[in-house]
Amino acid sequence: MKRRDxxxxxSASALGLGLGTRQAFAADKVKVGVFPSSSxxxxxxxxxxxxxxxxxxxxxxxxxxxxxxxxxSLVTGAIDAATNLVTLxxxxxxxxxxxxxxxxxxxxxNSKYIVEQFVVKASSTAKTLADLKGAKLFSAPGPANIxxxxxxxxxxxxxxxxxxxxxxxxxxxxxxxxQSGNFDGGYTLEPIASIMIRxxxxxxxxxxxxxxxxxxxxxAEAYAAGCALSGPLLKDRPDVAxxxxxxxxxxxxxxxxDVAARDLLAADMNVPAxxxxxxxxxxxxxxxxxTAAQLGDFQKFLxxxxxxxxxxxxxxxxxxxxxx
Amino acid sequence: MTLLxxxxxxxxxxxxxxxxxxxxxxxxxxxxxxxxxxxxxxESFSAFWKDLTVGTxxxxxxxxxxxxxxxxxxxxxxxxxxxxxxxSSEKLYRSIEFLIDFFRSTPASAMFPLxxxxxxxxxxxxxxxxxxxAALAILFNVAYGVMNARKQRQLAAKVMGANALRVLTDVTIxxxxxxxxxxxxxxxxxxxxxxxxxxxxxxxxxxxGQRIMNAQMVFDMPQMYAxxxxxxxxxxxxxxxxxxxxxxxxxxxxx
Numbered sequence: 001m002k003r004r005d006x007x008x009x010x011s012a013s014a015l016g017l018g019l020g021t022r023q024a025f026a027a028d029k030v031k032v033g034v035f036p037s038s039s040x041x042x043x044x045x046x047x048x049x050x051x052x053x054x055x056x057x058x059x060x061x062x063x064x065x066x067x068x069x070x071x072x073s074l075v076t077g078a079i080d081a082a083t084n085l086v087t088l089x090x091x092x093x094x095x096x097x098x099x100x101x102x103x104x105x106x107x108x109x110n111s112k113y114i115v116e117q118f119v120v121k122a123s124s125t126a127k128t129l130a131d132l133k134g135a136k137l138f139s140a141p142g143p144a145n146i147x148x149x150x151x152x153x154x155x156x157x158x159x160x161x162x163x164x165x166x167x168x169x170x171x172x173x174x175x176x177x178x179q180s181g182n183f184d185g186g187y188t189l190e191p192i193a194s195i196m197i198r199x200x201x202x203x204x205x206x207x208x209x210x211x212x213x214x215x216x217x218x219x220a221e222a223y224a225a226g227c228a229l230s231g232p233l234l235k236d237r238p239d240v241a242x243x244x245x246x247x248x249x250x251x252x253x254x255x256x257x258d259v260a261a262r263d264l265l266a267a268d269m270n271v272p273a274x275x276x277x278x279x280x281x282x283x284x285x286x287x288x289x290x291t292a293a294q295l296g297d298f299q300k301f302l303x304x305x306x307x308x309x310x311x312x313x314x315x316x317x318x319x320x321x322x323x324x
Numbered sequence: 325m326t327l328l329x330x331x332x333x334x335x336x337x338x339x340x341x342x343x344x345x346x347x348x349x350x351x352x353x354x355x356x357x358x359x360x361x362x363x364x365x366x367e368s369f370s371a372f373w374k375d376l377t378v379g380t381x382x383x384x385x386x387x388x389x390x391x392x393x394x395x396x397x398x399x400x401x402x403x404x405x406x407x408x409x410x411x412s413s414e415k416l417y418r419s420i421e422f423l424i425d426f427f428r429s430t431p432a433s434a435m436f437p438l439x440x441x442x443x444x445x446x447x448x449x450x451x452x453x454x455x456x457x458a459a460l461a462i463l464f465n466v467a468y469g470v471m472n473a474r475k476q477r478q479l480a481a482k483v484m485g486a487n488a489l490r491v492l493t494d495v496t497i498x499x500x501x502x503x504x505x506x507x508x509x510x511x512x513x514x515x516x517x518x519x520x521x522x523x524x525x526x527x528x529x530x531x532x533g534q535r536i537m538n539a540q541m542v543f544d545m546p547q548m549y550a551x552x553x554x555x556x557x558x559x560x561x562x563x564x565x566x567x568x569x570x571x572x573x574x575x576x577x578x579x
Contacts (some may be wrong), residue, residue, distance in 0.1 A: 089542075173527070
């Protein structure tokens, strides 16, 4: 063999080996839309603890400030997954455009796993929601939130504009709005409520109000947000979707049980560092593990969304969950 | 002029609209964007008509009109006299020119936190921030109108024995009116834009801005476009109103 042939053969072999090696270890890319709040915790656990890497998935984090933007990105194919998309918005887009997404995990909330709640000024004498008669209230923004707030107040016997007034306020201005005396209380979400309480501005009046007053069972979990995979990801790359779900499953378990995982709340999810160890979190449940009762609670929650006009038509809970 | 050319002349302003609707319909037909995100013009116009006649669009429409009118009226009452005073003394105007230009260049949305502190979260903030934005545009134009009033006419009045106040009220202010109307047209557009943005972001349960946001949140795109049409139509109507008023009352403008 001539020297030149030997070099060519060696180079080709090396290149082939290199390519082969690269192909064997090339991670599958998944673009993930993240709404930066505490319910995105499992994503950052999977990312930081290398669970995605271990299953051969490389994620690209796309931080999106609103849920409509996340839905739009899923529709246009700009992202393949969403870490914590509001389920009523997910159901709504599936009602309008079937198979846009499916949930692989949900975040349950009630009086134990606190997310949504009514707060009042620290000095308020109100002890129950019925005591909000005559109050000027704010609500977390968006049709789903204000619709839920009004439905809960209706369930305790209060009529809007007769017994109370309510106005949407961005989460960022709620503390100031309560402190300045513009409102007597309102319907808010974590970690805003914990920040109000820590600063001595507000007091928690009742948490888990959706379960208690709308689902009719304080122990039931309201599945208000969850991790969703896009229809094209599930259909065209089922193996990638399955591995993504496996990594998510480990991370959700950590988020539920491992206190150390909370360190990531302050680092990546806009939770103040001093609140991270104690701020309430949703209960992360994999959709493949949902019991019939839990699925029934989810269906009830979606039906409430339909009655509020947030979901454009009746949606079967089973049709928007994947069992990977 | 033939009948055809007369008809063409009358319909000329609609050519741009027709082109826009045709491009939109074509984009929808070719599925350039997902139909959920980009409904057809027919679906959107139908939603507009339905929302206006049997829906709640008119209620939101009127709330936005009331807020815009209130903001504009406040801006007018403050900015016109201040603009006249500032325009009468160029030295005085130059001393605060930086402030006027600085705040004119600051996006209104960046001023929301300050106005929330000053006026709380109710109706007053939306009107106040819109009035602030509109007032700057009116003030700037009134001041320049007064400063650029034709010296020839002012001198003529002086020669005829008019005192300074008489020159101001009988000549300078009338001379500045064409520029004042430019400021008013700009001001009312700014007031409308700020009111709609405020309705979107600083706590509102009604108004076109809040309607656009809510429709987008539930992906009811025909309804979202219906609210956008309503905003555009309102802006166009206000502009037209001031143009007509300008032609009627300051017919000497530019002559």
